[in-house]
Amino acid sequence: MAKEIQKQTIDRKKNDDVFAGYTEEELFARVPLDSLSAEKITAPRYSYWHSVFRVFFRKRLNIVILSLLAVVVLMAYVYPALVHYDPFVNIMNSTAKHLGPKAAMEKFGYNIHNILGTGGSGESTFDAIWYGSRISISLAFISALINMVVGVLLGAVWGFSKRVDMIMTQVYSIIANVPSILVIAVLIMLVGASFWSMVFAFTITGWLFIAYFIRTQVVIIRDREYNLASKCLGTSTVKIAFRNILPFMTSIIVTLAASEIPGYISFEVFMAYIGMGLSDKSLGVIISEAQSAMVTPGWEFEFWSPVAITAIISVVLYVAGQNLGDASDPRTHM
């Protein structure tokens, strides 16, 4: 504090030097009244997203998390495109199954495919994991995206309109009570366990829970004073929704999306574990198939590596999303 005062006095002294030699008239001249520019409010330039990223990158942990995320995405999407992976290449070779990393390296040579050993049908665990991650991340991302878009839009309408609210709250209390496992199981039996039918099964009721969450948030801020004031001044509802409420909601939506994606990765693993998983070899399917390997001495790698990768992917996505959510809250932009 004391330093600041000192600095200010130095500044004033400098100014005094600059203004030395001027007469009073020269220093203070009357300016004609300009009503137009008098209305203008000058403020430091503020760009919302610019500030978001400034705040986000201020934390050093976020840079680490982002680079980890980049590695994960690169491995899940670019690596499988570059490397040819055939899960059944060693299916007839009984000596190639359930090998630890060391044994696999000795058998197949020292390369990246073998650093995690081989699985139950002689496939490279390392390759299988990244092929699986691609499916799991895509599934979670697409499901979350659809759910978020539909859920946020309908949730906003649900929160705004009192008539819609009455009906939808009843609908919600019914649908929320139908076990989602049952809905998903029925849908999978109906349309098969392919990737897109899984997306369909995850999103058919999934949006409702997001919409309900958004609805509650909208209801909380809908009747705040500043919105009432806006309404009194004649602002249209659409403008209130986009200009007054949406900025307030951005951080909530980002935070929600951040927990949605890891949530769906977990859910996919869970569904595979109870026997209602995908027909493709996603992470969940790999984990549930390698269950017995957990307790078998020497086979641990083929079980624990997909589990570890799933955990890493989820944590990275979750932390990155949470911190982005924090950064997108304008109150942190000071």
Next chain:
Amino acid sequence: MAKYLFKRILYGIFSLVAVVAIVMILIYSMLDRELVFAGDANYVKQKANQKEAYKYNKWEQYGYVDYVPYGDYLKDLVKAGEIDEETRAAAASIGRKEDKDSEITKEYVAKFKEYYGSKGYTIVRLDAKLSGKKVATGGQQQLFACRDIPLRERVWKYFTGLLTFDNIHKVENISGERKLTFTWHDPAYGGYKLSPAILGNGTFHKYLLYVDDRFPYVHQHFASLNLGTSYTVNQGVDVFTTMNAPQGSYVKSMVTYPSGYTEMSADDLHTATYLEGSRDTSLVNKDRFTDDYTNVITKKNGLSKIGYSFVIGIIEVILAYLVGLPIGVLMARKKDKLADKIGTFYIVFVIAVPSLAYIFMIKAIGGKLGLPTTFDMESTNRLMYFLPIISLSLPAIGGLMRWMRRYMIDQMNSDYVKFARSGGLSEKEIFRKHIMKNASIPIIHGIPGAVLGAMVGAIVTERVYVVPGAGNLLTIAITKYDNGVIVGVTLFYATLTVTSLILGDILMSIVDPRISFTTKDR
């Protein structure tokens, strides 16, 4: 308040009916019925016409259709006294083709068609499949009526059959006078011990009221709940019984049967139900019983499915609240300090890592420490509860920590706290008397849900540790196409959710007098 509650309960019941209707549409209308036969070894063996008849027969058992073979129709006519046995025998044999029917058969087939046709049934007649001059295997001619049960009738039947009341006109043929008798000395204990009981004759259950040493000590059979009959999971038994019946191995004790015969047995005479003609067909029953109330359940040493789930669940809930809340409070008090950071790291771990991953981790670590990793009903080792409880409580603790911290921090920034501080209250006092009280209101709202939710059980945890709990009932029923169980379990879960929401609201309004659900009370 009473009016509001009544309205809430009414809405709750309405949504329960809707849930059941939706589930029924899902499983009866949308699912492919042929899937039922996917794992059916008998189905593959059946051929031609017999296969068709077998299919409809099974579908009726699974609850998809109403199926009436022509033969059953005739038997019903005999029962109703419209025709005699001779006519039935004559009319029952239908020809290989429709034009080969005898006169009397033609007459009754026409009646059959008219009767069921008018009720909306489809009449199916399959002509005999021949190989050469002989009937091919399974190619016998078939005649039956069938129809899909409409949704409205299905829902109506389900809800009206939910509660059944036992009365003395319940069973058809009974020897002796139909009556209820009250006794101070329960005959199941030999007839000299003081133990009140109400016995019935003509009722479905023999004992309508009795006392024994199992919780809740006084039991009744006047009204019974039928959530839905199982077909594959636990054949012929109601879902509610499946969830509540003791499991494990038999507990034998000296049992004095009604005939005076005494033997070491696990039979629980109090559960005796009527089974017509059972005494005449079985010598075992004849030796032991004096009437046809011979169908008894055996005593077992284990808990029921819900029992195991509840024991594990309730300890988990208590542990979660005892550990999670104080840590959440601590995190809020030491915001942005080390304790908060460690806590946040834990919360992120628990939320982001798939539950399956850390359950397996706990199992592996527990196994290394020498703790039992699989559940065994025969074992008396209490340690086997340890790992399932830990696996369930870790995420629950994380969730409670997260919310308690959030609510506390929200309250910390509010004006009344600043006012209290300016009034000179110590930080300790502000936290204990002001912030804690307000922050715990939303937490209290969740308590009934947590306690009732303990009965539902946990799917993954119970699978990993092989706990014979209720958590897996729904998934097993889905994979086995046991429609009765699916509907019953869903209704049970939904009732718990609806009840816990209402209880949560009541509890919240008791704790916080500012909260009122009726506009008048304000």
